[in-house]
Amino acid sequence: MNRIPIYAAAIAAVTLAAVACGGKHKAEAVPQEVATTISTHDNHLADAMNSGNMAHASQMADSMALMVDDLTPAQSVNVLATFVGVIKDDLADHRTRNAMETMRKYVDVYDIALSINPKDMRKALNRDRRYNFDSLATAYRSRLADYAFMASEPAAPAKTDSAAKAADDEASLPVNIRPAQ
Numbered sequence: 001m002n003r004i005p006i007y008a009a010a011i012a013a014v015t016l017a018a019v020a021c022g023g024k025h026k027a028e029a030v031p032q033e034v035a036t037t038i039s040t041h042d043n044h045l046a047d048a049m050n051s052g053n054m055a056h057a058s059q060m061a062d063s064m065a066l067m068v069d070d071l072t073p074a075q076s077v078n079v080l081a082t083f084v085g086v087i088k089d090d091l092a093d094h095r096t097r098n099a100m101e102t103m104r105k106y107v108d109v110y111d112i113a114l115s116i117n118p119k120d121m122r123k124a125l126n127r128d129r130r131y132n133f134d135s136l137a138t139a140y141r142s143r144l145a146d147y148a149f150m151a152s153e154p155a156a157p158a159k160t161d162s163a164a165k166a167a168d169d170e171a172s173l174p175v176n177i178r179p180a181q
Contacts, residue, residue, distance in 0.1 A: 034070050042075050045082060058086045058102070065105055068112045073124035076113040077133070080106060084131055087140075100147055103140040110137045 041064045048057035061082040068076060083106040090099035110133065113121050125133045 034067065038064065038067055038070060038075065042078065045078060049082060049085070054086055054089050057082050061086070062105065065109045068109050069116060071113065073113065073117060073121045076109060076121060077124045077128045079109055080113075080133055081128065081130055083109070084136060100144065103144055107137055107140050107144065 041060050045057055045060040045064065048054075048060060061079045064071060064075065064079050068079070071079070083102050087099050087102045087106070090096070090102060
């Protein structure tokens with residue numbers, strides 16, 4: 001008799017938690033304000049790419065990347081293509097750090113867009129013939145991993161002047177007089 005209210009409370013708690021934690025369904029529409037913002041950014045992105053203004057295109061792609069959950073597959077592909085152009089420009093101008101940051105953004109947008117809507121995103125990627133987006137994602141991941149590995153390797157300690165002098169002095173001493181190592 002005492003267990004019935006406990007079970008009822010537990011079922012009610014689980015039901016409320018399931019309803020509260022429910023995710024966004026595909027049938028749910030993007031809020032109008034967000035859709036308007038994305039559309040405006042997409043138009044500005046297209047204008048910037050057509051005029052060759054890569055700085056403005058990069059800004060628009062960055063802001064659209066923040067809303068990748070709400071982008072259509074075609075808009076996601078445009079953002080990815082813009083990132084490829086920005087990376088090429090950065091590498092040509094020897095701005096490796098900027099290129100690496102943009103590669104990270106590319107990989108993030110690519111992964112998120114594919115995880116949200118894999119079927120339609122694959123179609124959009126295959127429809128766009130400018131780049132092989134899959135191989136670029138693989139190449140960028142590899143470069144980022146190499147960069148992270150190189151950055152994590154400890155550098156050999158530099159010899160101080162006194163240590164270098166002592167090493168030079170030891171080499172000039174006969175073997176039987178040199179200090180033990």
